[in-house]
Amino acid sequence: MGTQPLLFSLQDFYGGSIRARLAVAHILYPHLARELAANEAFARMLAQAVIFQKELARIMAALDLGALCAVCGGRAGGGCCSSFMAGENDVPQLLLNLLAGVPVAALREDDECCFLDETGCLLLFKPMFCLNYNCRQIRQGAAPARMRRLEQGVGRLLQQQYALEQLLLVVLRQRGTLAG
Numbered sequence: 132m133g134t135q136p137l138l139f140s141l142q143d144f145y146g147g148s149i150r151a152r153l154a155v156a157h158i159l160y161p162h163l164a165r166e167l168a169a170n171e172a173f174a175r176m177l178a179q180a181v182i183f184q185k186e187l188a189r190i191m192a193a194l195d196l197g198a199l200c201a202v203c204g205g206r207a208g209g210g211c212c213s214s215f216m217a218g219e220n221d222v223p224q225l226l227l228n229l230l231a232g233v234p235v236a237a238l239r240e241d242d243e244c245c246f247l248d249e250t251g252c253l254l255l256f257k258p259m260f261c262l263n264y265n266c267r268q269i270r271q272g273a274a275p276a277r278m279r280r281l282e283q284g285v286g287r288l289l290q291q292q293y294a295l296e297q298l299l300l301v302v303l304r305q306r307g308t309l310a311g
């Protein structure tokens with residue numbers, strides 16, 4: 132008996148529940164990890180995305196965003212990392228996290244985002260809405276120059292994530308893993 136072909140649709144990647152998308156990313160990861168590590172263009176772009184993510188993390192730390200959000204998220208009904216926001220994560224972006232070494236898993240089953248733990252967000256590469264969102268508390272608390280640096284850091288990372296995701300989709304279509 133032959134093995135099932137590894138074939139997914141865009142609906143599998145961008146539709147369905149976050150649990151279903153997480154399962155698809157975990158099915159794909161072992162099949163792709165070595166192949167993509169050997170793909171020079173992809174490996175270079177992924178390494179650059181990790182550098183941009185680290186730069187952004189430094190900018191956010193300088194603004195004390197982690198502490199601010201931790202205090203806010205600790206209040207009843209506080210924080211903005213909800214289970215609704217978890218649904219913004221798609222398969223390519225979860226896969227990029229796995230390929231960058233993040234042990235992506237659902238960490239909780241309540242009203243908060245399943246990727247949030249007591250130390251913050253588990254993911255290196257987050258959805259656009261998560262990266263772009265700055266509440267009033269943050270916007271009012273930060274000097275304009277620092278907010279500009281934050282926006283530039285977010286913009287750089289989002290652009291790189293987008294380019295990586297497009298390249299990933301091309302590779303998956305070429306190897307017959309993604310239909311449509």
Ligand code: SF4
Pocket residue numbers: 199200201203204209210211212264265266267268269
């Ligand atoms: S972005 Fe603002 S609302 Fe969201 S957790 Fe941080 S401080 Fe709270």
Ligand code: SF4
Pocket residue numbers: 211212213216217220244245246247251252253254257258261
């Ligand atoms: S920042 Fe992370 S924990 Fe928060 S909603 Fe986005 S993915 Fe979830």
